[in-house]
Amino acid sequence: MDFKTGETYHGFKLLEKENIVEVQSKGLLFEHEKTRARLVKLENSDDNKLFSIAFRTPPQDSRGLPHILEHSVLCGSRKFPARELFVELLKGSLNTFLNAMTFPDKTMYPIASRNTKDFFNLMSVYLDSVFHPNLLNQPEIMKQEGWHYELHNPDDEITYKGVVYNEMRGAYSAPETILRREIYSSLFPDTVYGVDSGGDPDVIPELTQEQFRAYHRDYYHPSNSYIYLYGDGDTLEELRFINDEYLKDFSYRNINSEIKEQTAFEKPVEKVVDYPVSVDETEDGKTYLCLNWVTVKSTDPELSLAFEILGHLLLKTPAAPLKKALLGSGLGRDVFGLLNTEVLQIPFSVVLKNSSEGNRDEFEKVVLSTLHDLVNNGIDKKLIEASINSKEFLLREADFKRYPKGLFFAMKSLSTWLHNRNPFAPLEYEPSLKVLRRGLTENYFEKLIDKYLLNNSHRSLLTVRPRRGLEEDRTVALRQKLADYKATLSPEEIDKLVLQTQALAKRQSTPDTPESLAKIPRLSRSDINNQAEELPLAEKQEAGIPVLAHHMFTNSVAYLNLYFDCGVVTAPDLPYLALLARVVSRIDTRNHDYSDLANELEIHTGGIDFDIFVYRSIHTDAMLPRFQVQSKALIRKLPELIKLLGEVLGHSDFSNTSRLKDIVHEMKSQLEMKINYNSHSIARERLFSYMTVADQYNERIAGLALYRSVSDMADNFDVRAEEIAGKLANLASVVFNRQNLLVSITAGENDYSVFRKEFSALLEHLPDAVPVPVHYSFSPPVINEGLFTPGKVQYVAKGFNFRQLGYEYTGVMQVVSTISKLTYLWNRLRVRGGAYGVFAQFSRNGELFLGSYRDPNLAETLEVFDGLPEFLRSTDFGEEQITKYILGSISSIDQPLTPSMKGIRATIRWITGNTQEDIQKARDQLIETTLEDIRGIADIIDDSLKKNYFCVVGSETKIKQSKGIFNSVIQVFK
Numbered sequence: 014m015d016f017k018t019g020e021t022y023h024g025f026k027l028l029e030k031e032n033i034v035e036v037q038s039k040g041l042l043f044e045h046e047k048t049r050a051r052l053v054k055l056e057n058s059d060d061n062k063l064f065s066i067a068f069r070t071p072p073q074d075s076r077g078l079p080h081i082l083e084h085s086v087l088c089g090s091r092k093f094p095a096r097e098l099f100v101e102l103l104k105g106s107l108n109t110f111l112n113a114m115t116f117p118d119k120t121m122y123p124i125a126s127r128n129t130k131d132f133f134n135l136m137s138v139y140l141d142s143v144f145h146p147n148l149l150n151q152p153e154i155m156k157q158e159g160w161h162y163e164l165h166n167p168d169d170e171i172t173y174k175g176v177v178y179n180e181m182r183g184a185y186s187a188p189e190t191i192l193r194r195e196i197y198s199s200l201f202p203d204t205v206y207g208v209d210s211g212g213d214p215d216v217i218p219e220l221t222q223e224q225f226r227a228y229h230r231d232y233y234h235p236s237n238s239y240i241y242l243y244g245d246g247d248t249l250e251e252l253r254f255i256n257d258e259y260l261k262d263f264s265y266r267n268i269n270s271e272i273k274e275q276t277a278f279e280k281p282v283e284k285v286v287d288y289p290v291s292v293d294e295t296e297d298g299k300t301y302l303c304l305n306w307v308t309v310k311s312t313d314p315e316l317s318l319a320f321e322i323l324g325h326l327l328l329k330t331p332a333a334p335l336k337k338a339l340l341g342s343g344l345g346r347d348v349f350g351l352l353n354t355e356v357l358q359i360p361f362s363v364v365l366k367n368s369s370e371g372n373r374d375e376f377e378k379v380v381l382s383t384l385h386d387l388v389n390n391g392i393d394k395k396l397i398e399a400s401i402n403s404k405e406f407l408l409r410e411a412d413f414k415r416y417p418k419g420l421f422f423a424m425k426s427l428s429t430w431l432h433n434r435n436p437f438a439p440l441e442y443e444p445s446l447k448v449l450r451r452g453l454t455e456n457y458f459e460k461l462i463d464k465y466l467l468n469n470s471h472r473s474l475l476t477v478r479p480r481r482g483l484e485e486d487r488t489v490a491l492r493q494k495l496a497d498y499k500a501t502l503s504p505e506e507i508d509k510l511v512l513q514t515q516a517l518a519k520r521q522s523t524p525d526t527p528e529s530l531a532k533i534p535r536l537s538r539s540d541i542n543n544q545a546e547e548l549p550l551a552e553k554q555e556a557g558i559p560v561l562a563h564h565m566f567t568n569s570v571a572y573l574n575l576y577f578d579c580g581v582v583t584a585p586d587l588p589y590l591a592l593l594a595r596v597v598s599r600i601d602t603r604n605h606d607y608s609d610l611a612n613e614l615e616i617h618t619g620g621i622d623f624d625i626f627v628y629r630s631i632h633t634d635a636m637l638p639r640f641q642v643q644s645k646a647l648i649r650k651l652p653e654l655i656k657l658l659g660e661v662l663g664h665s666d667f668s669n670t671s672r673l674k675d676i677v678h679e680m681k682s683q684l685e686m687k688i689n690y691n692s693h694s695i696a697r698e699r700l701f702s703y704m705t706v707a708d709q710y711n712e713r714i715a716g717l718a719l720y721r722s723v724s725d726m727a728d729n730f731d732v733r734a735e736e737i738a739g740k741l742a743n744l745a746s747v748v749f750n751r752q753n754l755l756v757s758i759t760a761g762e763n764d765y766s767v768f769r770k771e772f773s774a775l776l777e778h779l780p781d782a783v784p785v786p787v788h789y790s791f792s793p794p795v796i797n798e799g800l801f802t803p804g805k806v807q808y809v810a811k812g813f814n815f816r817q818l819g820y821e822y823t824g825v826m827q828v829v830s831t832i833s834k835l836t837y838l839w840n841r842l843r844v845r846g847g848a849y850g851v852f853a854q855f856s857r858n859g860e861l862f863l864g865s866y867r868d869p870n871l872a873e874t875l876e877v878f879d880g881l882p883e884f885l886r887s888t889d890f891g892e893e894q895i896t897k898y899i900l901g902s903i904s905s906i907d908q909p910l911t912p913s914m915k916g917i918r919a920t921i922r923w924i925t926g927n928t929q930e931d932i933q934k935a936r937d938q939l940i941e942t943t944l945e946d947i948r949g950i951a952d953i954i955d956d957s958l959k960k961n962y963f964c965v966v967g968s969e970t971k972i973k974q975s976k977g978i979f980n981s982v983i984q985v986f987k
């Protein structure tokens with residue numbers, strides 16, 4: 014269809030059309046004539062279609078209105094009254110993406126699907142939900158998703174409950190969240206960016222039902238909306254649907270939601286805040302120092318891109334001068350930058366971690382004097398080239414992994430569109446890149462530093478310091494506050510509160526009626542593709558090395574991955590192996606010092622990443638640990654990539670111990686962030702390490718055991734430096750060995766010859782020795798641990814390896830996982846318990862894992878896990894329900910894969926012996942699931958849970974209260 018500018022189509026007038034070569038799309042910008050709703054369509058050949066509707070939602074305070082509304086909108090609507098509408102869609106659609114997101118200035122509701130019928134179904138549910146949600150007449154929705162007083166018996170203590178309340182309590186547990194929050198509040202005291210749209214748990218309970226409804230009325234209107242469509246769908250039909258089904262019923266309303274700018278400061282400000290650490294933890298060396306500026310505007314795509322590159326070259330790469338200066342100053346142990354190009358005025362921060370309050374002035378001096386030097390002496394041109402190339406590679410590759418491309422483009426467009434500027438400008442990066450390349454010959458980036466950092470008083474200096482017992486004090490204060498509140502209530506009011514608590518619980522435990530569920534549009538089993546997708550893989554041999562070739566269109570990029578068998582590393586050396594994965598390519602080599610090497614890598618490649626995974630054979634259960642090297646480059650740059658791989662794998666020089674020291678400290682810091690932000694994976698890894706040798710291996714290269722080892726290396730580095738350097742050199746020669754190697758190349762079929770020609774050059778740099786496999790045995794672990802951190806919420810993990818009980822994996826388990834997660838655990842732990850997230854997973858290797866995320870409870874959650882088999886046995890799932898769960902399970906298996914992901918997945922299947930027949934068999938089992946099958950799995954779960962293996966990461970108070978159930982209680986941070 015050829016749309017004409019100025020013409021109207023189903024109520025939408027075309028304002029602009031443009032070919033946007035960078036995203037291989039035709040861009041159409043419409044305005045809905047009746048409501049002035051804005052609509053963009055990116056027309057292209059991508060079948061992963063996206064629809065998104067966003068509203069400008071300026072928060073007035075930190076009560077979390079935009080965030081609680083985002084949750085509540087998807088809890089039932091006029092046409093679709095099911096109370097857990099969002100989760101019903103997750104259970105039973107073929108979506109490739111389904112979510113809702115709160116930003117500091119907007120709220121976005123995106124869906125994606127490759128199936129046209131499904132796409133329209135999801136679009137309909139989302140549009141009905143945002144414009145006609147049941148939250149307007151059902152106050153229980155805000156209570157459940159936001160906050161409410163909970164009181165089960167008149168004599169109990171009153172507590173606060175609510176999904177967002179707990180989600181944000183979990184978020185506010187991590188020092189980095191507090192840091193980010195304070196950066197914004199210090200820089201934007203007078204605008205929406207100074208408050209938290211997500212909600213500060215201390216003030217969330219001030220939110221009232223009236224404010225809540227008013228906020229929806231004020232902002233969720235077509236006149237305040239931004240609709241985005243992307244993909245190969247029929248644009249005319251999409252416009253017709255949106256107008257006829259929804260927008261035609263509205264008229265224009267003048268809505269004042271403009272995002273105001275913060276006036277620049279006349280002089281910089283300073284601020285000091287505290288964050289909690291455990292009662293017995295040391296406070297030494299745990300302060301964050303942070304210098305922040307308000308820089309350019311996101312509505313200027315060129316400057317916005319320039320600052321992304323500037324942030325990278327100052328702080329991200331190993332060659333980054335500001336990072337080097339700060340680490341060299343000895344004032345702290347880890348340095349990173351923060352930059353957010355999604356808010357109107359882009360904040361830029363330099364953060365020094367593991368410092369102390371007394372270093373504050375010196376920190377500021379080092380930052381400013383380093384920036385002065387860069388302006389006066391010029392930035393290394395090679396570093397500039399490297400940083401521009403690295404960004405350019407990412408822009409052209411546009412590999413967003415499991416996220417739909419359309420989602421990223423929509424978010425990019427909104428950075429200008431939301432502020433009344435052209436939505437296509439941020440997608441058209443070629444003109445900006447061209448300007449930025451002037452930085453290679455002129456002082457482009459130096460001028461940016463001079464203007465936006467050195468001569469800019471809109472700046473804040475922040476100190477975020479640890480305080481022991483802060484969390485305990487706050488807990489006491491909160492209990493007192495709630496006790497005081499209770500004291501103001503009359504006996505009648507207390508009885509009323511108990512009744513309200515019961516009424517809410519009753520509502521939450523009453524399933525939706527079949528009639529309300531039936532209103533949700535559904536696909537049928539015939540919409541499912543019965544065939545499992547085949548991934549391209551050709552087995553070859555080059556110079557005696559096995560090579561897996563995955564031929565497909567990759568837009569001139571070659572993905573070259575190396576897999577070294579690391580079952581040759583002795584158990585005590587495993588932490589050093591994990592360190593090796595962080596060190597290689599970031600330390601000196603025979604021909605380059607580490608800064609120069611970093612520049613070479615960015616100039617010639619799209620990056621090289623190192624990691625370790627412990628796979629297991631699908632059929633024999635043999636443990637298959639692999640040191641993985643994932644690299645990419647343009648095809649024409651393959652020779653340089655291979656040369657650099659040879660350099661880092663064969664000729665790394667570990668003797669620069671001061672560099673090594675920085676990396677060890679940085680690794681410690683990153684593991685701490687993993688513990689704070691991925692506590693559920695820490696709990697999970699620890700749990701399975703109770704059971705198998707493979708998981709014990711994993712615990713030593715990724716889990717809490719690794720954190721312990723790395724902490725010791727960091728704390729005693731000076732005495733251990735030689736030993737560590739020696740270990741690394743030895744491991745590199747043992748692991749990076751030709752006879753341990755498997756190669757995987759993903760590229761176009763015609764490009765294989767380029768690879769073949771260059772490949773043997775790599776082998777010259779690798780030793781050729783007969784590997785000596787290690788037989789691993791570890792001392793028996795202490796099971797059932799309680800691991801406490803300064804956090805406020807729990808991450809409860811329970812499970813077992815059912816293969817050890819003689820059971821085998823079947824495709825039916827995917828269906829049971831969907832039921833367990835989205836019905837049983839969701840209702841019990843999230844809706845009723847207030848936990849933010851739940852897990853129910855079965856792996857091919859026999860792992861059954863049940864988990865909770867940001868959970869206010871502990872013992873109660875373990876009880877809920879134990880009740881799962883009985884729930885599965887006693888529920889009569891009808892044919893329609895089972896079909897729904899099958900659809901939901903298939904959609905999580907059939908997520909579209911990018912070329913790099915296809916290559917990796919095909920390789921892993923080959924390594925683990927997971928054949929196409931195995932995959933097809935599991936798919937058949939899944940699609941043919943019956944009630945009988947589901948009940949059969951209940952027995953496996955029952956037997957597994959009866960082994961009673963669990964692990965909990967949680968708050969000190971909660972873990973210590975339940976210490977009777979643990980064999981060991983451990984303080985995570987010392």
Ligand SMILES: [Zn+2]
Pocket residue numbers: 080084177180
């Ligand atoms: Zn949320």
